[in-house]
Amino acid sequence: MTSVSVTPPRLRLLAFGPWRILRRSPRATAGAAIIGLMVLLALLASVVSHADPNTGTFDPWLNPSATHLLGTTALGQDIFTQLLYGARLTLLIGFASALIATTIGTSLGVASAYFGGRGGEAINTLTNVFLVLPGLPLLIVASAFLRGGGVWSIIVVIALTGWAWGARVLRSQALTLRTRDFVQAAVVTGEGPGRIIFREMLPNLAGIIAANFFSTALFAVLSEAALSFIGIGDVSQVTWGTMLYWAQAKQSLLHGAWWWVMAPGLSIALLGTAFALLNFGIDEISNPRARHSGKATRVLRRRAAPRVTVQQPGDALFSVRHLNAGYATPGGSVRAVRGVSLDVHPGEFLGLAGESGCGKSTLAFAATRLLDAPGVVFSGEARLAGQDLLALSSEELRQVRWREYSMVFQASMNILNPVLRVREQVFDAMQAHGVTDPERLEARARELFNLVGIREDYLSAYPHQLSGGMKQRVVIAIALALEPKIVVMDEPTTALDVVVQRQILQEIDGVRKRLGISIIFITHDLSLLIEMSDRIAIMYAGEVVEEAPASSLYTGAKHPYTTRLMTAFPPLSGPRERRDGIPGRPPSLAQDLPGCPFFERCPSRMPGHCDTRKPATVEVSPGHKVACFLHSPVVQATQPQEERHALASD
Structure with a gap:
């Protein structure tokens, strides 16, 4: 039984099909079109050109013309005809070598990672041996030994010398997958190794396997060209590599016949470009993070509207008005926030509660321009001290972030860099906003640690030397470094035990009262909000359905x-009674x-x-x-x- 309920979103390359991949990725479409055209011309070579690629039936050294599109060779062969016929063996060598090498590398890499033990170490040792062997000399020796074996001997040599690096990369990724919860769950439910590898692990490795295949195919084409160029390959065959060999042997450049070199050289370069485009496209489809990496939140309303500072309704510090936000997907838009209007006043502790998926985090991230792509703000405003955050440029937004508002993310203790001391990470935000004096940075860091209840000597520690609660306090200290007007906290204590949660929340509330900052606190724990908040907003299905002072909501x-x-x-005290969920x-x-x-x-x-x-x-x-x-x-x-x-x- 497949552990569907605990499996994270997979790289569903295998479920897409080739036409859907091409339809969703322009780069994949371009790459496939180039390769498809090359394959088609290779297959129809005898139809496109009636000349014999090996027979010199024309005058030598003819310039390109309507009769001979790329001129003729020193022996009177038509270069365009050779280019068409040469594509057959070149593409065969590339794809066949890549298929064999990828099969070997994937099998050994994943098997080594999954099974481990002595067998895994033996495979890893073999991979390392092939990796340290110099590639081109090994190719030359092996090709010389198998010389006369035809094209398939070249394919075998290239495949046996090109599988190791792909196996190493796949082993590293498979080792990471092997420890993931969804794989462990599949093991516990009794699934066999074969089913786990093919159903749970390989779909998640599809993008890397595709990259391995296309890279190896390009390596094979270049290797064949290199071997043929130095005369090790079978120069009696017509490939793009042997065309380069004969062009060099006949000194075509000295005769001014540069097109003899240009035609196969550009064809190899174009084939490499097609492989790269197709690989990028597959990676976009199989890995949504790669597709949206580095993209900022899109704001679809009034692109060039004038930015003006206006007074908030009721002197609110932060005001969200008619905000609609969500995610743009191939199946249509998902509206996770629907017409929300909300105000936060200076020094106020506003709680935001609701079930998972009701839009709490999307609301906070959309209003602060931190929603990851494919996140979209469809309409609305989010004004901080009268300034619409959704209308700011990237540079203006960078200046406002952390100085005017800051964030404490869910499980944010994981954002600390494990190789940097805590002191450097506390300094980062201040230095990014112009605080460069070492004494001032040190004094502020110590002040922040006192605010959140951590001993100052922990500034010299590394994150792994701190407990979960201490790391969470460090992150909160970083959020308070520049004394922003408002701090948005997205379930900052979820991963902590209840005792530490209470301690941190008391520290947060104490800091809020001392500094006079506003806090938006997102959580599932409504009882916690009633105790800590001034006001609470309840969200359901992207809408605020109730908003009230905490005491009024409780009673x-x-x-x-x-x-x-x-x-x-159930309450902690009083008579026992049955409680039902929703x-x-x-x-x-x-x-x-x-x-x-x-x-x-x-x-x-x-x-x-x-x-x-x-x-x-x-x-x-x-x-x-x-x-x-x-x-x-x-x-x-x-x-x-x-x-x-x-x-x-x-």
């Missing part, structure tokens, strides 16, 4: 979703939601109202807002009183 939650969240966990699952964010997103799971739903239109956000008490038809004045006016009470009690 009188209004939205059925919030009520269910509040009663999902049945059903959140709706897909890839589709339009015409009504209330909680309709299907709501025990108080009203068909005809909740499923047909969006509930307006109403203020039921000062500062307490809820988006629910149970509290809509329009619905209350038309609903019988007994029915309203029954629905509310549910």
Whole structure:
């Protein structure tokens, strides 16, 4: 049984098919078109040209013309005809050698990593031996020994001398995969080695295997050309390499026949380019991270709108207005944040809660321009102290980040560089924003450590010498280095035990009160937010469904979703009682939601109202807002009183 539930997103190259790969990647399309054209011309060589590539039936040293597109050789052979026929053996050598070498390298590399033990060490030793042997001299010796064996002897020699480096790379990657949780889960469930290797590991190595294949194919073509050029290959055959050999032997450049050298040389270069393009395209398809690497969040609204500083509503420090954000996928847009408006006031602790996948992190990252591609901000504004972050250029945004706002990421303790001392990493953010005086940097670092409750001597430590809670405190200290106006914390204590969580949260709250900064705290733990926050916003399916002061939410939650969240966990004191989770699952964010997103799971739903239109956000008490038809004045006016009470009690 395949461990589907714990398997991370795979490199699904094998599931795409060639046409889908070409359709999704322009570079793969270009590479495949070049290779396809070469293969087609090679196969139709006798149709395209009626001349014999080996027979000199024309005058020697003819210049290129309409009759002879690339001129003729010193022996009167048509160069264009030789180029077409030479493509046959050249491509055969490249693809056959690559196929054999990749098969050997993949088999030995993955087997060595998966099985380990003495067999794995023996394979690794053999790989190392082939790696240290000089490639070209080994090719020359082996080719000389097998001389006269024809094209297949060259293919075998190139394949046997070109598999080792691919095996080493694949072994390294397979060793990493071997320890991943989804492979361990497959082992525990009783899957056999063959199934694990072919179903769990090889799909994740598809991009590397493809790179290995195309690189080896290019190596084979170049090796054959090199062997033929120095006269070791079978020069009686017509390949692009033997064309270079005869052009050099007949001193074509001295006769001004540069096209004799140019034609096979450019063809080899073009073939290498095609291999590279096809490999890049496959990597884009099989590895989404490579496709989006280095890309910033796209902001689709008003590209050239003038940037002005305006006062926030109600003197809010940070104001999000009608923000729509999500992800652009081949299957369409996923709207993970839907028309959210939210304010954060100076010095306020705002909690953001909801189930996994409800859009909390996407909201925070989109509003601060930290959403990774293919993340997209479709519309809306995010103003910090009156300045719209979504309208800033990259350089302007760099100046604002960390000085005006900073982030503490989920499991952010892992962002510390293991080879740098903690002191250097605390200095980095300050140095990036112009603080260069060593004494000032040191004094500020010590002050920050005192703020978050770490001894100053740990500045000289490496990250591995700190506990998880201490590393988390270091990351929080780095976020506070320039005293930003607001800090966004995305579940910063998730990986820590409850005792350390409480200690760190108390430190955060103490620092907030001393420095007067604002905090947006994202978490699943609603009880924690009620204790720590000034105000709480509840998100569901990309929308804020309820927003209230923490005390008001605790004593009188209004939205059925919030009520269910509040009663999902039993209290530590009081009589024992049975608690139930929320049945059903959140709706897909890839589709339009015409009504209330909680309709299907709501025990108080009203068909005809909740499923047909969006509930307006109403203020039921000062500062307490809820988006629910149970509290809509329009619905209350038309609903019988007994029915309203029954629905509310549910």
